[in-house]
Amino acid sequence: MKALNINLTHKTYPIYIEKGLMNSIGEEIKKIYARKNIVIVSDKNVWRFYGDKLVENLNKSGFKVNKIVVEPGEKSKSFDVLLNIYNKLLDFGVTRGDLIIALGGGVIGDLTGFAAATFLRGIPFVQIPTSLLAQIDSSIGGKVAVDLNRGKNLVGNFYHPEAVFIDSDVLSTLDDRYLYDGMAEVIKYACIRDEKLFYRLLSYNSKEELIQNMDYIIETCCNVKKEIVERDEKDTGDRMILNFGHTIGHAIEKYFNFEKYTHGEAVALGMYSITKKSEELGLTEKGVSENIAKMLKKYNLQYEIDIENKDTILEAIGVDKKNSGKFINIIILKKIGEGFIHKIEREEINKFI
Ligand SMILES: NC(=O)c1ccc[n+]([C@@H]2O[C@H](COP(=O)([O-])OP(=O)(O)OC[C@H]3O[C@@H](n4cnc5c(N)ncnc54)[C@H](O)[C@@H]3O)[C@@H](O)[C@H]2O)c1
Missing domain, CATH: 1.20.1090.10 (Dehydroquinate synthase-like - alpha domain)
Incomplete structure (x- = not known):
């Protein structure tokens, strides 16, 4: 498996690139996360193709999984949806050491990353980018944000994931x-x-x-x-x-x-x-x-x-x-x-x- 490390002054984290990586994701996450609780955030399009498979894989590796699935598209990078995510995280009893997974394109990565950066003053998250843009751009570099009516990405932060897992096989279902x-x-x-x-x-x-x-x-x-x-x-x-x-x-x-x-x-x-x-x-x-x-x-x-x-x-x-x-x-x-x-x-x- 190809691995690149992002080396920052305060943190280093890996980007793994391999076709079929989604099939062994539970075992990979086990290597970087020792607790049991995981919440996956995704959108409806991506969930339809990969959601159940991911949950099954994580369950097999012993994780207890909850999910938050939002509408696809830029409109979901909003404060309304963010608030909904915070409330669901509270409903699931998420505590500071628990893990969030962003499964989706740049919208899900930015939104989930911002939720992770701010909920309980910051909890760890992992990126599983599923659009080409997210795999080569938005999942790397730590920019996380939501939009305001007056402009895109106006409220955000720099907050890096624990790891990024890139499986290019998922691009087969992406619209041309x-x-x-x-x-x-x-x-x-x-x-x-x-x-x-x-x-x-x-x-x-x-x-x-x-x-x-x-x-x-x-x-x-x-x-x-x-x-x-x-x-x-x-x-x-x-x-x-x-x-x-x-x-x-x-x-x-x-x-x-x-x-x-x-x-x-x-x-x-x-x-x-x-x-x-x-x-x-x-x-x-x-x-x-x-x-x-x-x-x-x-x-x-x-x-x-x-x-x-x-x-x-x-x-x-x-x-x-x-x-x-x-x-x-x-x-x-x-x-x-x-x-x-x-x-x-x-x-x-x-x-x-
Ligand atoms: N954080 C950064 O550094 C950074 C950089 C560039 C862009 N962005 C942000 O990224 C967002 C755009 O990202 P995007 O183009 O990935 O948009 P997106 O997340 O809306 O995904 C595009 C569409 O493809 C669908 N999709 C994603 N993966 C799929 C898959 N494997 N199979 C089927 N459908 C799939 C999604 O449901 C959506 O409908 C913007 O909000 C932009 O501001 C952030």
């Missing part, structure tokens, strides 16, 4: 739209840090070939994120590099009211559009945007967008919570595999859209 949504973030990692990954992704000729290589892809992406998070756990500097495509991407998501494009789809548009401009400005090697376009097309991601009202996009960027003051940081590529942070005056963003 979410698979390719996650691929946008995979492509992002390749663009900013890993030329070899980029050209391997470009060489795959079918979904089957992509799936066959999934463990290599997941491990490579986790490694990139691990290195960046270890250097800048609290997102005050270098971690910003992970925002490649995100400044414009967030603005596009917002412009379309979070209805037309998924996060990954918007990031794809953002990566291409900023690279096209940075190439024209001579900051990026020639041909990079064309390669990105080719890649995005291959993974069913739109790369060009016609925005009638550019001002609305600029306005959305202006209120992005990651930006403050006169300057903003944007992420651009020198070439494929080499991203860097570029500081510009706020008004200069015009040139990049």
Whole structure:
């Protein structure tokens, strides 16, 4: 089994990557958790495929299991659902040393992680990410949060799991739209840090070939994120590099009211559009945007967008919570595999859209 360790100043924890890992999960959890009580938090879609199997497996290893299953989708990353989780944890008599498992995509990981971070001032939790996005991104790095009506992820914390268990077999039940949504973030990692990954992704000729290589892809992406998070756990500097495509991407998501494009789809548009401009400005090697376009097309991601009202996009960027003051940081590529942070005056963003 592949294992990466996330080494932070105050904590080290493992990420395990193996096909079929769900079949031996009880025994794996036994190695890191000595008590009996476990609460699984999941959503209805994921529970339908993997819930009973997980409970059975944990029971076999001697654990007593309770479950909390919420509605699927971003709407569940709310205070209402969080409150419901706290109440259920109280009903189940959960105490400080008990364990919570987040079984699901990024919504479940963020919501459960925040519940674990705050319930009784913090109880241990484990991530079993089931969407590609969660396996390569949201389950690593310790960011946990819920949304407010006025914006996403506005209340949160940095709170790391005891371990992350990644079984790429579960991606077989994921809708294609979410698979390719996650691929946008995979492509992002390749663009900013890993030329070899980029050209391997470009060489795959079918979904089957992509799936066959999934463990290599997941491990490579986790490694990139691990290195960046270890250097800048609290997102005050270098971690910003992970925002490649995100400044414009967030603005596009917002412009379309979070209805037309998924996060990954918007990031794809953002990566291409900023690279096209940075190439024209001579900051990026020639041909990079064309390669990105080719890649995005291959993974069913739109790369060009016609925005009638550019001002609305600029306005959305202006209120992005990651930006403050006169300057903003944007992420651009020198070439494929080499991203860097570029500081510009706020008004200069015009040139990049
Ligand atoms: N914490 C972080 O660092 C971080 C990073 C990126 C994104 N996020 C957050 O992640 C969330 C998005 O995550 P997501 O794209 O995984 O969304 P999601 O959790 O809503 O999952 C997408 C859909 O796929 C379904 N699903 C998940 N796994 C499945 C499986 N194996 N089989 C069948 N269906 C499955 C879910 O039920 C849902 O309908 C957002 O809230 C975003 O803010 C957090």
